Amino acid sequence: MMEVRLQAQEDEITLLKSSLADALRRIRLHDQATLAVTSRVQSLQLEDALLPGQPVETTRAKLHRIPGMEEEDEEQEEDEGEHEKELSWTSSVEEPIQPTTIRSLQREDFQDGSCSPEEPSPASASVRNSDQNLSARSVTLSTIQEGEKKELCVTLPLHHCCRSTSVFAIDCMALIGPITCFSDSDTCFCKTRYKLPVIYVLCSVSLAGHSIKMFIRGRPITMYIPSNIQNYEDLKMEPPSERLELDWVYGYRGRDCRANLYFLPTGEAVYFIACVVVLYHINNRTQRHYRKHTDCVRCLTIHPDKVRIASGQTAGVDKDKPLLPCVHIWDSTTLVTLQQIGLGTFQRGVGSVAFSISDSGTFLCVIDDSNEHMLSVWDCNKGTKHAEVKTTNEAVFSVDFNPSDSANIITCGKSHVYFWTLSTGQFTKKQGIFGKYKKPKFIQCFVFSLTGDVLTGDSEGNILTWGKSAADVKTLGKGAKETFQIMRQTRAHEGSVFTLCNLQGGALLSGGGKDRKIIRWSADLAPERECEIPEKYGAVRTLADVDGEELLVGTTRNAILRGTFSDGFVAIVQGHVDEMWGLATHPSQNVFFTCGNDKQVFLWNAEEHKMDWCTTLEEYGLCADFSPVGSVVSVGLSTGRWLVLDLFTREVISESTDGNEQLSVMRYSPGYFLAVGSHDNFIYIYSVTESGRRYTRFGRCNGHSSFITHLDWSKDGKYIMSNSGDYEILYWDIAGGCKLLRNRFESKDREWASYTCVLGFHVMGVWLEGSDGTDINALCRSHSERVVAVADDFCKVHLFQYPCPKLKAPSHRYEGHGSHVTNVCFTHSDSHLLSMGGKDTCILQWKVMGGGGGGGGGVGDSRERLASASASASASASSTSTSSPEPATT
Numbered sequence: 017m018m019e020v021r022l023q024a025q026e027d028e029i030t031l032l033k034s035s036l037a038d039a040l041r042r043i044r045l046h047d048q049a050t051l052a053v054t055s056r057v058q059s060l061q062l063e064d065a066l067l068p069g070q071p072v073e074t075t076r077a078k079l080h081r082i083p084g085m086e087e088e089d090e091e092q093e094e095d096e097g098e099h100e101k102e103l104s105w106t107s108s109v110e111e112p113i114q115p116t117t118i119r120s121l122q123r124e125d126f127q128d129g130s131c132s133p134e135e136p137s138p139a140s141a142s143v144r145n146s147d148q149n150l151s152a153r154s155v156t157l158s159t160i161q162e163g164e165k166k167e168l169c170v171t172l173p174l175h176h177c178c179r180s181t182s183v184f185a186i187d188c189m190a191l192i193g194p195i196t197c198f199s200d201s202d203t204c205f206c207k208t209r210y211k212l213p214v215i216y217v218l219c220s221v222s223l224a225g226h227s228i229k230m231f232i233r234g235r236p237i238t239m240y241i242p243s244n245i246q247n248y249e250d251l252k253m254e255p256p257s258e259r260l261e262l263d264w265v266y267g268y269r270g271r272d273c274r275a276n277l278y279f280l281p282t283g284e285a286v287y288f289i290a291c292v293v294v295l296y297h298i299n300n301r302t303q304r305h306y307r308k309h310t311d312c313v314r315c316l317t318i319h320p321d322k323v324r325i326a327s328g329q330t331a332g333v334d335k336d337k338p339l340l341p342c343v344h345i346w347d348s349t350t351l352v353t354l355q356q357i358g359l360g361t362f363q364r365g366v367g368s369v370a371f372s373i374s375d376s377g378t379f380l381c382v383i384d385d386s387n388e389h390m391l392s393v394w395d396c397n398k399g400t401k402h403a404e405v406k407t408t409n410e411a412v413f414s415v416d417f418n419p420s421d422s423a424n425i426i427t428c429g430k431s432h433v434y435f436w437t438l439s440t441g442q443f444t445k446k447q448g449i450f451g452k453y454k455k456p457k458f459i460q461c462f463v464f465s466l467t468g469d470v471l472t473g474d475s476e477g478n479i480l481t482w483g484k485s486a487a488d489v490k491t492l493g494k495g496a497k498e499t500f501q502i503m504r505q506t507r508a509h510e511g512s513v514f515t516l517c518n519l520q521g522g523a524l525l526s527g528g529g530k531d532r533k534i535i536r537w538s539a540d541l542a543p544e545r546e547c548e549i550p551e552k553y554g555a556v557r558t559l560a561d562v563d564g565e566e567l568l569v570g571t572t573r574n575a576i577l578r579g580t581f582s583d584g585f586v587a588i589v590q591g592h593v594d595e596m597w598g599l600a601t602h603p604s605q606n607v608f609f610t611c612g613n614d615k616q617v618f619l620w621n622a623e624e625h626k627m628d629w630c631t632t633l634e635e636y637g638l639c640a641d642f643s644p645v646g647s648v649v650s651v652g653l654s655t656g657r658w659l660v661l662d663l664f665t666r667e668v669i670s671e672s673t674d675g676n677e678q679l680s681v682m683r684y685s686p687g688y689f690l691a692v693g694s695h696d697n698f699i700y701i702y703s704v705t706e707s708g709r710r711y712t713r714f715g716r717c718n719g720h721s722s723f724i725t726h727l728d729w730s731k732d733g734k735y736i737m738s739n740s741g742d743y744e745i746l747y748w749d750i751a752g753g754c755k756l757l758r759n760r761f762e763s764k765d766r767e768w769a770s771y772t773c774v775l776g777f778h779v780m781g782v783w784l785e786g787s788d789g790t791d792i793n794a795l796c797r798s799h800s801e802r803v804v805a806v807a808d809d810f811c812k813v814h815l816f817q818y819p820c821p822k823l824k825a826p827s828h829r830y831e832g833h834g835s836h837v838t839n840v841c842f843t844h845s846d847s848h849l850l851s852m853g854g855k856d857t858c859i860l861q862w863k864v865m866g867g868g869g870g871g872g873g874g875v876g877d878s879r880e881r882l883a884s885a886s887a888s889a890s891a892s893a894s895s896t897s898t899s900s901p902e903p904a905t906t
Contacts, residue, residue, distance in 0.1 A: 227761075230780055230823065232743050232789040239745075239777040239821070240764035253781055253825040256803045256817040258867035260830050260849060262305055264625045265294050266859035267591030269313075270557040270570040274413060274461065274515070275368075277570040278318045279560045280348060285568055286325065287576065288313040289591070290834035290858040291811070293327050295348060298568075298578060298588060301625065306346055308353050310339045311811075312834030312856060314385075317369045320377045323348055324396075326357075328366025328382065332834075334810060341365045343382055345396060355399045358382060358392070368415040371396070372422040381425055383407065383415045391415065391427065393438060405443035408432060411458075419464050426470060428459035433472060433482065435500050448482055449501045463516045463524070466539065469503065473513025473526060479506040479541065506541045509533060514572075517559040527556030527569070534559065534569065536581065545581045553577060553587065574857060590627050592616060592857045598640040599839040599852045600649060606843055608850055609649050610859065611637025617651060619663070622848055622861060631666050633659070639693075641682040643708035650690065652679030658692060660708065669709050674700040680724055686769045687733030689714065689750060693724030699738060701754055715754035719746055726773045726795075730766050737763070739773045743789050771797035771804065771818075781825025782806045782816055794839040798846045802867060805849050807837035813851045813862070832860050 226241045226248060241248055269276065269289045278286045284295040284304070293306040293313055306325075311332030318325055325348050332339040343357040343366055358366075363386035372379040379402065380394045388406040395402055410430040418424035425436040433448035456474035463471050470482040481504040511530025518524060522539030532555050535546040549556065554573030562568060562578075569577040569585060574593050579585030596612035606623040613636045619628045636654035643649070648669065652658045656677055660670035674692055681693035684704070690711065692700040699717035704710070722741035729736055734751040738744075747757040747766075757763060764777070771778065774795045782792060782804065794807040797818050806814040806827070811834060814827040835855035842849050842864075849862040 228777075228780075230783065232783070232787060235743055237743055237745065237775060238760070239780055240761050241777065241821075242764050244765075245821075248821075251822055253820055253822050254817055255826040255828055256815055256867065258803050258815060259828060259865045260813070260815055260862040261865050262292075262307065262830075262832060262860060263848060263863040264303055264622075264861040265289060265292050265305065265832075266589075266620065266625075266861065267857055268294075268570060268574050268576050268589045269857070270554075270572055270574050270576075271593055271857075273314060273557075275558055276316050277558045277560045277568055277576065278316065279562050279568055280318070281322050282348070284348075285560065285576065286316065286318070286348070287570065287589075288316055288327065289574075290832060290853055290856040290860075291329070292832050292858075292860075293325070296589070298562075303625075304351065306344075306348075306351050307832060308344055308346070310334065310831065311341075314365055315367060315369050317371055319345075319371050320373050324354065324371075324377070326369045326371065326380055328369050330365030330385070330834075331363075332811070341384065343369055343380065343394075345380070355396060357394050357396075357399055358384075358401070361392070361401070362386070362390075367412060368427075370416040372417040373419040374417070374422045379417070379422060381415055381417060383412050383427065389429075391425070391436065391443070393425075403438055403441045403443060405436070405445075407434065413459070414461055416462070416464075418468075420468060426462060428462050428472060430458055431455060433459050433462070433470075433500070446500055449499050451501055453480070453502050453505055458512070460512055460514055461516050463518050465518075465524075466522045470500075471516060471524070473508070473516050475512045477507065477509040477511055477513060477528070479508045479513060479516070479526060479537075480504070481506070481541070504541070506537075508535060511555075514556055515558045517561060519561055520564055525559050525561070525567070527559050529555040529572075532556060534567070534581075547581050547584065549577060549585055554593075587627075590618075590630070591859070592618070594857065595838070595854045596852050596857065596859075597638045597838045597854070598651065599841050599850060600640040600642050601841045601843050601850065602642050603644055603646045604844055605646065606845075606848075608841065608843070609640050609642065610852065611640055611651055612857075617661070619649075620859070622843055622850070625861075629666055631661075636678075638678055639680055639682050641684055641690075643684050643704070644686060645707050648708040650682045650684075652682045652692065654678045656694065656696075658682065660711070670711050672702075672711060674698070677723075681727055681772075683727055683729060683770070683772075684708075685729040685733040685750075686731060689729070689733065691727055691729070691736060691750075693727050693738065695723035697721065697723055697740070699724055699727060699736065699748070699754075701750055715750070717748045717750075717754045717756070719748075719756040720744055726775075728768045728770045728773055731769045733769070735763070735766060737766075737768060737773055737776065739775045743775060745773070745775050771795070777821050778819035779804055779816075779821075781820035781822050782814065782827070783823065785824065793836060796840045796842055796849075798842045798864075799844065800846050803864075805840040805842065805851070807840045807851060809836045811835060811837060811853075813837055813840060813849075813860075815849075830862070833858060 227238050228241065228248070229236045229238055231237070267289045268287050276287055280286060283299055284297050286293065286295055288294065290312060291307065291309045293316065295304040309327065309329045312330050313327050314330050315328045316325065324345055326343055326345045328343040329341055331341045340360050341362040341364065342359040344353055345355040345357065346353045357380060362382070362384040365385040366382055367385050368383040370381050371377040378396060380396050382392050382394065384390050387409055389408055389412045390404055391407045392404040393402040394400065407427055408429070410432060412427050412429040415425065415427045418426070423438045425438065427434045427436065435446045435448065437444045454476065456476045458475040459472050460475060461473045465471055472480045472482065474480065480502050482500050483503040484498050485501045508526050509528030509531050511528060513526055514529050515527040516524060524537040524541070526535050526537065532549050532551065533546050534549065534556060536544045538544055549569060549571065553571040553575045555571065556569055557572050558570040560568040566578070566580050571577065574591040575587050576589035577585035578588045592610065592612045592614050594612055594614035596610055598611035599608065601608045606621065607628065608620050608622055609617065610620065611617040615633045615636060616630055617633060617637055618630045621628050633653065635657065637651045638654055639652040641650055647663055648660050649663060650658055650660045656675040656679060657671065657673045658679055659668050661667070662669050675694050675696040675698065677695035679692060679694050683691045685691070688704050690702045690704050692702070694700065697720045701714040701716065702711040703714045717736065720738065720740040721744065725739045725741055727736055727738040734749065736748040736750055738746050738748065745760065747760055747763040749755045749757055772795055774792045779795060782795060784791065791809045792806055793809060795804060797804045801818055804816045804818040804820065806816065808814065811831065813830045816825055816827045833851065833853040833856055835853045837851055838854045839852045840849060846864055849864060851860045851862065
C-alpha cells in the first residue's frame with residue numbers, strides 16, 4: 017500500500033512540476049514585457065505591509081542595481097533589452113522596512129487563495145517532498161537606505177524549491193505570492209509580486225533554515241534545524257558515556273500476591289515488586305536485587321537450605337516478541353541463576369511454587385495460570401519435568417509438599433482443598449470433605465502442624481484442622497477409601513484468614529483481612545496474644561518470623577511492617593497501591609514527590625531511601641511540580657482542580673480549578689509563572705508571588721486541537737513549548753500575552769529550561785521506527801544537558817545522548833519495571849534518575865554512573881555535540897555492583 021501511495025504521489029509531483037514550469041515561463045514572459053514597456057520604476061505604496069493601527073505613510077523606493085550583481089544579472093539583461101542595462105539597482109528607502117512589517121504579511125489571510133505559512137499548499141508540499149536536497153531554506157532581506165548603507169537581515173524559512181531549467185520557484189513564508197530566482201547559486205536575484213508593484217530583494221539561501229520531517233501514524237511533524245548545525249546529515253549519534261545502575265526499589269507487591277515475604281539467615285527480607293526480587297537488610301538498610309526476570313514476578317519460595325530461592329514470573333510482550341513465563345532458581349548469596357524451569361511450558365504465568373522438604377529440596381512443584389491450573393513437579397538439579405496433572409478450572413492460591421513425604425502435595429483455592437499423591441510419575445487426587453461444616457468460598461492458605469495435620473485459613477475467618485478418616489462405608493458405599501475431613505474448626509478472625517505462619521515450638525501465627533489482626537496461637541490452637549495493625553496499611557497479607565519474637569508483616573496496601581506484639585509495628589517499606597503518573601524532583605534537595613490513582617501523595621528522601629511523609633487527597637493526583645524555591649509543590653488532579661501543598665506543614669495553601677477535565681502537566685517557569693496543562697486543550701498561566709504561596713490567573717493559551725501532554729519553559733521564562741495528544745508542537749509567547757507563535761521557525765534556536773516534551777528536534781531520535789505516538793510516555797533531560805532519559809510503553813527505561821536529533825539514535829536500555837513506565841526525572845544534581853511504573857506501582861531509583869556530568873554547567877557541551885558532525889561518546893563499564901548481572905542493552 018505504501019508503494020502504491022508513493023507511486024501516486026510521484027505521478028502527481030511530475031504533473032505539478034510540468035504545470036509549475038509552464039506557469040513560471042508565462043510569468044517570466046509577462047514580467048519581461050512589463051519591464052520593456054516601463055521606462056522607470058513605479059513608486060511603492062506600503063499601506064498593505066503596515067501593522068494594524070500603524071499610521072499610513074507613503075514610502076517611495078527607487079530601485080538601482082546593487083554593486084556586485086552585474087555578473088549574476090547578465091543572462092537576465094540579455095532577455096530584457098538594451099535599455100535595462102542602463103539601470104542601476106540600489107534601494108533608496110525613506111522609511112526602512114521593519115521586521116514586524118514583514119512578519120505581519122505572513123499573518124494576513126491570503127486573498128488570492130494561496131496557502132498560509134504554516135500550511136503550505138498541496139502543490140508546494142508535493143514539490144517539497146520530491147527533492148530532499150531542496151528542502152526549506154531561509155531568505156535574508158537587505159536594503160540600502162539613501163544617504164547611508166543600512167542592512168536589514170531577516171531569516172525566513174522557504175517552503176520549497178523547484179528546479180525548472182535555470183529558474184527556481186520559491187514559496188516564501190514572509191511574502192505573498194511566488195518568488196522567481198534567476199540563478200542556481202546560493203545567492204540569487206529574486207523578485208516577487210503581491211498586492212504591491214514589483215519589488216526586488218536579495219535572496220540569500222542558507223542551510224540554516226532546513227527542516228526535517230518525522231511521521232507518527234502517518235502524520236508529518238516538521239522539525240526546524242537550529243542555526244548552529246551546518247551538516248545535519250553528517251551528525252553521528254552515539255550512546256551516552258553515562259550508564260545507570262539500579263540503586264533502590266521503592267514498594268512491595270502485597271495487594272494481589274500471597275506468601276511473598278521471607279526472612280533469610282543473612283538478616284535480609286526477601287520480597288518482590290515488578291520484575292525485581294529485593295533482598296533488603298532490615299538492620300543495615302541496604303538492598304540487593306535479583307534482576308533476571310523479564311516480566312512481573314508473581315510468586316516466591318525459599319529452599320530448605322535457606323540459600324536457594326525460586327521465583328516465578330508472568331508472561332509478557334517485549335515490543336516484538338512474547339516473554340514466556342518461567343521459574344528461576346537462583347543463589348541468594350551470589351545472585352547467580354542456577355536453573356531456569358519450564359520456559360515455554362507454562363501458560364500465562366506462574367501462580368505458586370514450593371520446594372520439597374523431606375528430600376532436602378530435590379523437587380519443585382509449580383502451579384501455572386492456565387485455565388486448568390496445571391500442577392507440575394520438576395527436578396531442581398536437572399531442570400526436567402517429573403510429572404504433570406490438571407488441577408481445576410477454579411483459582412488456585414497455594415501449593416506445598418508435605419514436609420514428611422515428598423510424594424504428598426496439597427493445593428487450595430476457590431472452594432476446594434485437594435490432596436495429591438505422586439507415584440511412578442502419576443498423580444491421584446482426593447478432595448477434602450467439608451461435611452457438616454459450611455463450605456467457604458475461598459481457602460486462602462494452609463500450613464502443616466507438628467503432628468502432620470493440615471491447617472487451612474478460609475474466607476469465613478476460620479482455621480480448619482484436616483486429618484485422614486476411615487472410609488464411611490454407610491455413606492460412600494462398599495469399597496470406599498479413606499478421606500480427608502475436617503477434624504476441628506477454630507474461629508480466628510472477622511473476615512478472611514489471609515496467612516498462616518508456623519513458629520518454632522509448634523506455635524502458629526494467623527493474619528486477618530477485615531479485622532487487620534495478628535494472632536499468636538499455641539500448638540493446640542489456643543489464642544495467646546494479638547495485635548492490630550493501623551488501618552492505613554490495609555489487611556495482613558503475609559507474615560514472616562524473624563527471631564520468634566520479632567515479625568515482618570506484608571500488607572494489602574503494599575507495605576512491609578516490622579515489630580513485635582509488645583512494641584507494635586512500624587513501616588520499613590511503603591508504596592503506592594494503584595497506577596502512578598505524577599513525579600517531581602526537588603530543585604535543590606535529594607527528595608522527590610509522587611502521586612497516583614490511589615489518591616495518595618508521597619514525599620520521598622532519595623538519599624536515605626525512605627518516605628518522609630504521606631497524605632491522602634480527595635481525588636486522583638496525575639501530575640506535580642516543585643516551585644523554583646522548593647518550599648511548595650503543586651499537584652494536578654483528575655477533575656481539573658489543582659492544589660499547592662506546603663512541603664513542611666503538608667497543608668493545602670492554595671486551591672484552584674481550571675476546566676472540568678483532568679490535568680496532565682504542572683510546570684513552574686524559572687521566573688514567576690506556573691503553567692497548567694489540561695485535557696480540555698488549554699494551558700492556563702498563573703503568576704506566582706510570595707514564594708509560591710499566592711497565585712493569580714495571568715492568561716490562557718488557546719490553540720491546541722487535542723489535550724495537552726507535555727510542556728516546557730524557555731530559560732528566560734517568557735516562552736513555552738508544548739505537545740498535545742495529536743502530536744502537535746506549538747510555541748507560545750507568554751510574556752506577550754499568551755500568544756501562539758505561528759511561525760515556529762523563529763523558535764528553533766530558543767533555549768529551554770527543561771526538556772520534557774517528547775516531540776521536538778533535539779529528542780527526535782528517541783522514537784523507534786514504527787512508533788504510534790503513545791509508545792513514549794515521558795522524557796527528561798538531565799540538568800547538565802548531557803543525556804535524556806525516556807520512559808516507554810514497553811517497561812523499559814532508555815538513556816540517550818542529548819541532543820539526539822536523528823532517528824534510530826542508539827541508547828542504553830534498562831529493565832526492571834513490569835508495566836508501562838509512566839514518568840522519569842533526574843534529581844537536582846543529576847546523581848540519580850527516578851523512574852515510575854504504572855500498574856506495577858513501583859518506583860526505581862537509578863544511580864547515574866560515568867560521564868563526569870554534574871548538575872548544571874553542561875549547556876556548552878550539549879551545543880558542541882549538536883554542532884559537531886563527528887560527535888562521539890565513550891562507553892563506560894556496566895555497573896551491577898548490588899544487583900544480579902544485568903548489563904544494559906544498547
